[in-house]
Amino acid sequence: GQNIDQPTEMTATEGAIVQINCTYQTSGFNGLFWYQQHAGEAPTFLSYNVLDGLEEKGRFSSFLSRSKGYSYLLLKELQMKDSASYLCAVVDSNYQLIWGAGTKLIIKP
Amino acid sequence: IAGITQAPTSQILAAGRRMTLRCTQDMRHNAMYWYRQDLGLGLRLIHYSNTAGTTGKGEVPDGYSVSRANTDDFPLTLASAVPSQTSVYFCASSESGTDTQYFGPGTRLTVL
Numbered sequence: 001g002q003n004i005d006q007p008t009e010m011t012a013t014e015g016a017i018v019q020i021n022c023t024y025q026t027s028g029f030n031g032l033f034w035y036q037q038h039a040g041e042a043p044t045f046l047s048y049n050v051l052d053g054l055e056e057k058g059r060f061s062s063f064l065s066r067s068k069g070y071s072y073l074l075l076k077e078l079q080m081k082d083s084a085s086y087l088c089a090v091v092d093s094n095y096q097l098i099w100g101a102g103t104k105l106i107i108k109p
Numbered sequence: 110i111a112g113i114t115q116a117p118t119s120q121i122l123a124a125g126r127r128m129t130l131r132c133t134q135d136m137r138h139n140a141m142y143w144y145r146q147d148l149g150l151g152l153r154l155i156h157y158s159n160t161a162g163t164t165g166k167g168e169v170p171d172g173y174s175v176s177r178a179n180t181d182d183f184p185l186t187l188a189s190a191v192p193s194q195t196s197v198y199f200c201a202s203s204e205s206g207t208d209t210q211y212f213g214p215g216t217r218l219t220v221l
Contacts, residue, residue: 031207033210096157
């Protein structure tokens with residue numbers, strides 16, 4: 001079966017750095033997405049990786065290792081507004097998105 | 110309209126009733142999707158459409174049907190609602206099947 005694993009919940013301090021990990025076992029791989037979802041709202045796109053390595057976009061960076069079936073989202077200079085759930089999703093061999101259950105990130109002052 | 114809209118925002122429905130959730134996008138995206146999101150579970154794909162006139166089944170299609178008569182609209186119908194269909198439903202669209210998906214604001218459905 002297809003499986004995406006993320007920690008259920010993480011806590012970090014305002015101004016700090018946090019890394020949210022995602023491991024996947026899917027039938028094929030055609031890219032990996034990270035989305036942010038604030039409570040009661042829709043998911044919004046953060047990043048997309050299809051090749052190995054680090055993609056940096058402002059305070060957020062996403063890393064991919066296809067050989068390890070592993071990705072992480074790195075958030076720097078945490079702000080209170082970063083409190084949200086972060087969803088990892090993999091495009092499988094049928095070009096469908098397989099979603100992880102998400103990681104709830106709690107930011108404390 | 111800017112982006113993707115859903116209606117209604119929320120609904121309480123008696124079991125056994127028929128319900129259609131509406132979804133409209135103005136981005137001229139080819140692909141559209143319906144997901145349900147339940148606490149502790151990831152987004153689960155119900156049905157999708159890669160282009161107007163075609164639809165496909167996702168991970169959890171039972172009890173739901175869709176149609177795609179044109180590019181903009183992708184309604185989801187529950188023929189006879191059951192309490193297990195209580196969930197938040199998100200519609201999404203993308204230019205093609207592998208592109209970034211953009212989500213509507215969601216419909217919170219409660220079936221009693």
